[in-house]
Amino acid sequence: MSILNYFTKKERPVLLNTDTDNSIARQLVNEELNEVYNETPKKRKRGNYTVLSDEMRAKVAKFANENGTPKTLKYFGDLNLKESTVRYLKKTYNSVRKRKLNMDVEELPRKKRGQPLMLGESLDKKVQDLVTEIRDAGGIINSRIIRAIAKGVILAEDRNNLQVK
Known part of the structure; x- marks a missing residue:
């Protein structure tokens, strides 16, 4: 009972x-x-996500740009990043650098979300x-x-x- x-x-x-x-x-x-x-x-379970500040996103992207994605995943292992995230940050970092004429990027802001x-x-x-x-x-x-x-x-x-x- x-x-x-x-x-x-x-x-x-x-x-x-x-x-x-x-x-x-x-x-x-x-x-x-x-x-x-x-x-x-109705119950649903979401996964655990890593939220990075704009400055940390820029650091990860810069390191990935200089050393490659696999080394970045090992170096920033405590952040529990996914490979696709690092590749996306690297791509975004390079596009922002192009717009700023190859100057260093201190922050990598997120895109606006939602509709x-x-x-x-x-x-x-x-x-x-x-x-x-x-x-x-x-x-x-x-x-x-x-x-x-x-x-x-x-x-x-x-x-x-x-x-x-």
């Missing part, structure tokens, strides 16, 4: 307060959140504010919660813009 039989599932009280100025939007968001809270979560906002500035700002409010109240935030909040905000603003898959 499992010990879990002696416990009951706690209800999630973290929903948005509907007593404020935009109660219709908050009510629609709450409905979407209720659906998400009642679903069972442009799908909802636009105003709707995205509203979603961010609601997420912050839920997080401050002690709620759990994950991708399903974000989608539910976004759907509620879009339903409150303009139902014609919502395309459900």
Whole structure:
């Protein structure tokens, strides 16, 4: 017999307060959140990634450019770098050096990540504010919660813009 039989599932009280100025939007968001809270979560495991500062990326790339990828992997063995990462850093280092007319590169900044906002500035700002409010109240935030909040905000603003898959 499992010990879990002696416990009951706690209800999630973290929903948005509907007593404020935009109660219709908050009510629609709450409905979407209720659906998400009642679903069972899916678990995924990510790998461990090494995050390097811009200066360290430049050092690794410079060493790889001068000594080759295999020696770089041995020299920086404590960083747990992958061969493809070192080759990419070396390629980026050489392209930056070309642009700077063969001057030394002190920093190797990362590329901008992500896509442009799908909802636009105003709707995205509203979603961010609601997420912050839920997080401050002690709620759990994950991708399903974000989608539910976004759907509620879009339903409150303009139902014609919502395309459900």
